[in-house]
C-alpha cells in the first residue's frame with residue numbers, strides 16, 4: 001500500500017534574508033578562512049586526497065589549507081539535483097530545489113514512553129515503533145534514525161537501527177548514527193541489498209548519510225571516513241555544521257555563518273575531489289549558545305534567521321540543503337516548543353530548504369516525544385498551507401458568489417462555498433471548543449496528539465520487508481559482531 | 483601602593499584581560515609582594531565580583547570564562563614564585579578532566595573545567611577523545627583525587643565505566659572520586675557504573691566536586 005507524502009512545492013511566499021552581495025561576502029570570507037586559517041581533517045584518507053590535489057597539508061596538526069580555485073573547481077562537480085530513493089519507489093523524493101520534505105529528528109537518548117508516559121533510555125524497539133508511525137504519517141517524508149538502540153552493541157548499533165527502520169517503513173532512510181568506516185561499509189552493503197545491487201543503489205540510493213562537522217573549523221575522523229565511503233558508493237552525503245554563537249562560533253551571526261560555511265564547503269569539496277559528481281548536500285543546525293549557561297538552545301531568533309540564511313548559501317553553491325528546524329529546547333510540548341518549532345520551520349521552509357530535520361524531539365534533540373512528533377507534523381501542515389499563498393483568479397475572487405449573497409446574508413449555502421470549503425485548513429490539534437467543554441474535560445493538544453500516535457500505531461502495518469532480505473541484512477550486521 | 487596594585491589585579495580579572503593579569507602578577511613579584519596575598523587580595527576579589535554578578539544575572543558566561551582564563555594566567559605567573567617561597571595555594575582538589583575516547587564533544591567539558599578552576603580546583607584538562615589509559619596515567623602523575631569524565635554519545639558513555647573499572651583494578655578507587663556528565667548521562671547510569679557524582683551543568687559540577695572532596 002503506498003501512502004502519498006505531503007511536501008511543500010511551488011511556493012508562493014518569498015523571503016530574502018541575505019542579498020546576493022551579502023552571500024558573496026560570506027562566500028569570500030569562507031574562502032579566505034579555508035585558505036589562511038585552514039580546516040582540520042583528522043583522517044589519513046582525507047589528508048591524502050587533499051595532498052593529491054595540491055592543497056597545503058599540515059600532517060602534524062591535520063590542518064588543510066586550500067586555494068580558492070581548488071575549492072571552487074571542486075564544488076563545480078556537485079550535482080544540483082538527485083533523488084532520495086525509498087524502498088517503495090512511489091515514495092522517492094526529488095531533491096530539486098522545488099520541494100521541502102520533513103524528516104524525523106535523530107539520535108535521541110531518551111523517550112517518553114508511549115504507554116506509561118515515563119521517560120526512559122531508548123532501545124531498538126523504539127526505533128522500529130517510531131519508524132512505523134512515521135511510515136503512516138503523510139507529513140513525514142523520510143527518516144532519520146530517531147533514537148539510539150542502546151540495547152544493541154555500540155559497534156553495530158547503527159546497523160541495527162537502519163534495519164529496524166527498513167523493517168517498519170518503505171520511506172527513505174537517512175542516518176546520522178553511523179560515523180566510522182567499518183559500519184559505513186556494512187551499511188552500504190545493506191543498502192545495496194535493498195536497492196538490488198551496487199549499481200542500482202547509485203541510481204536509487206535508499207540510504208543517505210549525514211555527518212557532523214566539528215566546529216569550529218574541524219571534522220571528526222570517523223565521520224570523514226564514513227562520508228568518503230558513502231560518497232564513493234553514490235549515497236547522498238552531507239556535512240552538518242552546528243557552529244553556535246559564543247562557543248563554537250563568533251558571537252556575531254555573519255561570522256558564525258562563515259565558520260559553519262567553511263566547514264561544510266571544505267568537507268563537500270573533499271567529497272567531490274575524492275568522488276567527483278557524488279550526490280552531496282549541505283546541512284546545518286546553527287544556533288546561539290545560551291548567554292548564561294552555554295547550553296545548546298535549539299531555538300530563538302538567531303536559529304530562525306540561520307534557517308533562512310543557510311539556504312541562501314546552499315542555493316549559491318547549487319546543492320540541496322538539509323536544515324535543522326524544530327528541535328526545541330522545551331522540556332515538554334508547550335508554548336516554547338510551539339514558538340520555536342513554528343518559527344524555525346517557517347523560516348527554513350519559506351526559502352525552500354530541501355529537507356527539514358526534524359520532528360519529535362524535546363530538550364534540544366535529546367528526548368523523543370510521540371506527542372511532540374504529531375504536533376510538529378501539524379506545524380509542518382500549517383506551514384505547508386501558508387506556502388501555497390493566496391491564489392488570485394476569477395474563480396477565487398468569487399465575484400458571482402459575492403453578488404448572489406449580496407449585502408447581509410451568508411456564504412454557507414452557496415455552491416462556491418461547497419466547492420472550495422476544503423481549501424480551508426482544518427487543524428487536528430488546535431483547541432477551538434467552547435470554553436465550558438475545555439473546562440469540563442481538562443484535556444488539550446498534547447493529549448490528542450498522543451492519542452493519535454497511539455491509535456495509528458495500534459492499526460498501521462507497514463509493507464513488510466521480504467524475510468529473506470531481512471535475514472541477509474541481519475547476517476551483515478552479525479558478521480561485524482563475530 | 484600595593485592596595486592600588488591589588489585593585490588593578492581585581493579589575494584585570496573583571497575585564498577578563500589575561501595579558502594584563504599576567505603582567506600585574508609579574509609586577510607584584512618585582513615589587514616583592516607575597517604571591518599568596520596577590521592572589522587572595524587581588525585576583526580572587528575580581529573572580530568573586532564576576533561570580534557574584536554572574537549569579538544575579540548581570541554577567542554572562544563569556545565574562546565568567548574570560549575571568550577564569552585571566553585568573554589562570556595570573557596564577558601561572560605566580561606559581562613558580564610560590565614554590566620558591568615554599569608557600570602553597572590552597573586548592574580544594576586536583577581534578578583530571580577529559581571527554582572520553584571516541585567522543586569529540588568539547589564545550590560542556592571545558593565549561594566544567596573553567597568553573598572548577600575558577601572555584602579553587604587544580605584542573606588538568608586532557609581534551610577530547612582521550613583513551614582510558616591516558617586518563618589513568620595522568621591521575622597517577624598528578625596524584626589526582628577527582629576525575630571528571632564527559633561523554634555525549636550513547637556509544638562512548640561506556641568508557642566512563644571503563645575508567646571507573648580501571649581505577650578499581652589499580653586499587654585507586656578509594657581515594658579518587660569520579661564524577662561524570664554529558665547529554666545521555668542519567669541518574670540510573672550513574673548508579674549503574676557506580677560513579678560518585680554527576681551534574682547536568684557546570685555550576686552543579688562545582689557543587690558536586692566540592693561535596694566529593696569534602697569542601698562543601
Ligand code: B12
Pocket residue numbers: 106107108109147148176177178179210211212213214215216220222223241242248293294295296363364365366584585586587588589590591593594629630631632633634635636637661662663664665666679680681682683684685687690
Ligand atoms: C554541539 C553538538 C555537537 C558539536 C560539538 C562541538 C564541540 N566542539 O564540542 C559537533 C557538531 C561536533 C557534534 C558532533 C556529533 N554529535 Co553532537 N551534539 C551537540 C549538541 C547539539 C550540543 C552539545 C553541547 O555542546 N551542549 C552545550 C554544553 C554546554 O552542554 P553539555 O555538553 O551537555 O555539557 C553540560 C552538561 O552535560 C554537564 N557536563 C558535561 N560534561 C560533564 C562532565 C562532568 C564531569 C560533569 C560533572 C558535568 C558535565 O555540564 C556541562 C556544562 O553545563 C548535542 C545535543 C544536546 N542538546 O546535548 C548533540 C549530541 C550530543 N550529538 C549527537 C551526535 C549523534 C553527534 C555525532 C555522532 C553526529 C555525527 N554523525 O557526526 C557527532 C559525534 C562525533 C564524535 N565522535 O564525537 C547526539 C548524541 C546522541 C546519541 N544517541 O549518542 C546528540 C544528543 C544530538 C542528537 N540527538 O543527535 N555534536
